[in-house]
Amino acid sequence: MKQMTSREFNHDIGKAKRAADDGPVLVTDRGRPAYVLMKYEHYRQSKPGGMTMFDLLRDDEAGDFEFDPPRVHDVGPRPAEFD
Template identity: 55%
Template sequence: MVVTITSRAFNQDAAGAKRAASQGPVFITDRGRPAHVLLSIEDYRRLLGQERSIADLLALSGVEDLDLPLIQPSELARAADLS
């Protein structure tokens, strides 16, 4: 779950922003534009690559149009030659 709050709302309720960050990134805007992101330590470590899975990588924004060179199953296995 992604949450967006204003800088003013963050200043007035930092505890609420921290609670929201436990569920997903909290984008903090300044004059209507994203300026900062508040993350849980687990999410931060995942971004650093300390705990990355393919699901984590695919969940990152900006990867929607990424072309992945996928290997076809036929390239992985061949029939055994038992002769």
């Protein structure tokens, strides 16, 4: 993982973005890890379980999809089932 100081990051954001094209960039603050800069595409691919419903709803590139949740017919308390 590439690394740069917060001072370097603030001085040349373009350099940080170019470095993030190849992979995550660790930005340190006073010698301690503070932030990670990465391309959004890489971030989406790295999330466990893929995209969330929130991601799908806000992503213009995800396209349209049908969402028809099952109806709940039996509303109310039910007796406990013991096996």
